[in-house]
Amino acid sequence: MQSNDAASSLIQVEQRMRSLVTHDVGVAGEAAVLHLSAGGSRIRARLALHACSALRVPHDQAVAVAAACELLHNASLVHDDLQDRDTQRRGLDTVWRRHGDAAAICVGDLLLSAAYGALAPTGAAAGQLITRMHQRVGTVIRGQCDDLALQGAKLNSLYTYERVAQGKSAPLLILPLELALALAGRIDAISAAVEAGSLFAVGYQAADDLDDVERDALNEEINIVAVLAARGERQPREAARALAIERFQQCLAAAARLPQDSGQLMATQARRHVAMLTQTRVPA
Amino acid sequence: MQSNDAASSLIQVEQRMRSLVTHDVGVAGEAAVLHLSAGGSRIRARLALHACSALRVPHDQAVAVAAACELLHNASLVHDDLQDRDTQRRGLDTVWRRHGDAAAICVGDLLLSAAYGALAPTGAAAGQLITRMHQRVGTVIRGQCDDLALQGAKLNSLYTYERVAQGKSAPLLILPLELALALAGRIDAISAAVEAGSLFAVGYQAADDLDDVERDALNEEINIVAVLAARGERQPREAARALAIERFQQCLAAAARLPQDSGQLMATQARRHVAMLTQTRVPA
Numbered sequence: 001m002q003s004n005d006a007a008s009s010l011i012q013v014e015q016r017m018r019s020l021v022t023h024d025v026g027v028a029g030e031a032a033v034l035h036l037s038a039g040g041s042r043i044r045a046r047l048a049l050h051a052c053s054a055l056r057v058p059h060d061q062a063v064a065v066a067a068a069c070e071l072l073h074n075a076s077l078v079h080d081d082l083q084d085r086d087t088q089r090r091g092l093d094t095v096w097r098r099h100g101d102a103a104a105i106c107v108g109d110l111l112l113s114a115a116y117g118a119l120a121p122t123g124a125a126a127g128q129l130i131t132r133m134h135q136r137v138g139t140v141i142r143g144q145c146d147d148l149a150l151q152g153a154k155l156n157s158l159y160t161y162e163r164v165a166q167g168k169s170a171p172l173l174i175l176p177l178e179l180a181l182a183l184a185g186r187i188d189a190i191s192a193a194v195e196a197g198s199l200f201a202v203g204y205q206a207a208d209d210l211d212d213v214e215r216d217a218l219n220e221e222i223n224i225v226a227v228l229a230a231r232g233e234r235q236p237r238e239a240a241r242a243l244a245i246e247r248f249q250q251c252l253a254a255a256a257r258l259p260q261d262s263g264q265l266m267a268t269q270a271r272r273h274v275a276m277l278t279q280t281r282v283p284a
Numbered sequence: 285m286q287s288n289d290a291a292s293s294l295i296q297v298e299q300r301m302r303s304l305v306t307h308d309v310g311v312a313g314e315a316a317v318l319h320l321s322a323g324g325s326r327i328r329a330r331l332a333l334h335a336c337s338a339l340r341v342p343h344d345q346a347v348a349v350a351a352a353c354e355l356l357h358n359a360s361l362v363h364d365d366l367q368d369r370d371t372q373r374r375g376l377d378t379v380w381r382r383h384g385d386a387a388a389i390c391v392g393d394l395l396l397s398a399a400y401g402a403l404a405p406t407g408a409a410a411g412q413l414i415t416r417m418h419q420r421v422g423t424v425i426r427g428q429c430d431d432l433a434l435q436g437a438k439l440n441s442l443y444t445y446e447r448v449a450q451g452k453s454a455p456l457l458i459l460p461l462e463l464a465l466a467l468a469g470r471i472d473a474i475s476a477a478v479e480a481g482s483l484f485a486v487g488y489q490a491a492d493d494l495d496d497v498e499r500d501a502l503n504e505e506i507n508i509v510a511v512l513a514a515r516g517e518r519q520p521r522e523a524a525r526a527l528a529i530e531r532f533q534q535c536l537a538a539a540a541r542l543p544q545d546s547g548q549l550m551a552t553q554a555r556r557h558v559a560m561l562t563q564t565r566v567p568a
Contacts, residue, residue: 117418
């Protein structure tokens with residue numbers, strides 16, 4: 001996709017998202033628009049637009065899928081911030097902090113409903129896309145519950161760490177590729193998308209943890225460095241960095257198996273993370 | 285619809301609802317099943333099944349729409365109970381009370397997502413149904429926000445009372461009829477469904493308020509009797525009863541305009557409420 005095409009498609013996705021939360025919804029709609037206006041990387045929308053373009057999915061369906069994935073992600077952010085009592089997001093007070101708990105529940109609900117509303121223009125494919133989306137939402141919810149249940153626990157299982165990291169983030173990284181592949185009739189390739197998204201999720205979480213070691217220790221939140229230290233690792237930061245790099249490199253291999261270069265943007269992102277992890281000097 | 289057909293269809297709706305919240309969703313899925321197992325009138329499912337049957341909508345689509353409406357209603361109950369800090373529902377502890385706030389957010393999200401998931405089998409119509417459902421969800425959310433904003437306020441506007449009552453309950457009473465009419469290609473009749481559902485919602489809320497005058501006064505919750513008293517009505521209970529009866533009778537007239545007797549079950553329910561309101565001796 002040309003970069004000016006990509007930019008104009010992203011603007012259409014933003015417009016679509018806003019139009020889905022501003023029909024007669026009062027303060028919840030205003031709060032949702034404010035939340036969306038704070039921006040974010042829009043990586044899920046970009047993954048969907050890129051994959052749809054590579055797979056020759058019609059443009060209006062691409063915008064629909066991109067808006068759906070991004071709305072879903074933002075719904076989960078609003079409810080997660082409330083559950084975790086996070087106060088800041090993208091430089092703004094979080095929705096619960098600004099509007100109260102009850103309003104934050106409403107705003108997350110509105111964004112979640114809008115995500116499904118966004119799929120309406122996909123026509124005959126809508127049924128299949130709904131089913132796939134609901135399946136991934138279920139997995140996200142399971143991941144969030146697992147994460148909440150483990151808060152304060154001293155985790156020393158790398159398997160559990162990776163399972164929780166995957167549960168929380170992988171479904172909504174897989175979904176943009178999955179819906180694009182489904183629209184292109186390439187369900188044979190969805191397993192590669194699942195693999196790539198799951199590996200990216202673990203790599204990303206581990207890289208993110210490396211930036212937050214002290215804060216997570218203070219808040220008793222799960223962090224890969226603490227997990228590796230609890231397993232007796234002598235140089236847990238170095239080991240965490242190696243794990244993150246390994247997962248991103250495995251992600252690259254899986255993304256390369258996606259048809260018609262539809263995994264290219266995820267691969268680019270993974271490569272960027274590897275470069276950052278390789279350049280950063282990690283204290284021992 | 286024969287009553288044994290209706291009973292067997294309702295069992296299919298129950299099975300469909302459960303199957304949509306038990307795919308790999310852990311504790312949230314278990315809590316959702318427990319919540320659903322407490323029963324309830326299932327009036328929204330029954331309205332959908334009845335209207336679909338009258339309008340000759342294929343059976344699998346009828347079950348899909350009925351499950352969707354009922355899941356949506358239950359999603360709203362779980363989140364409303366949390367927002368209102370209600371502790372009991374259908375003789376059980378509410379979800380937040382039993383599992384905590386964070387889990388209740390997850391359970392409501394799961395039920396909301398499942399409501400859309402339920403629409404998957406409606407095939408080519410799914411896009412239109414999603415759009416209609418999202419529209420009604422937006423209105424419910426607006427109603428809930430309005431209701432929360434008015435908590436503790438001394439309301440003396442009958443217009444506002446009716447608007448809030450409609451906002452909270454009408455959309456999910458309209459939706460079963462609306463989706464059935466949409467599937468039958470009778471969108472010309474949806475305005476009558478909107479009218480019937482809105483009038484039923486106000487009648488129902490007023491009748492419900494008559495049972496809760498003292499409790500609502502204690503909890504500073506909006507109650508039709510208090511609204512009428514604040515407006516200088518000498519016999520506010522009697523006036524509230526008259527208003528409820530009038531709305532149910534107007535609902536009967538609107539429901540009668542629905543094609544092929546598809547509004548019959550709503551009419552039966554409205555008539556039952558009128559009979560109860562007429563028989564009850566209301567203290568002056």
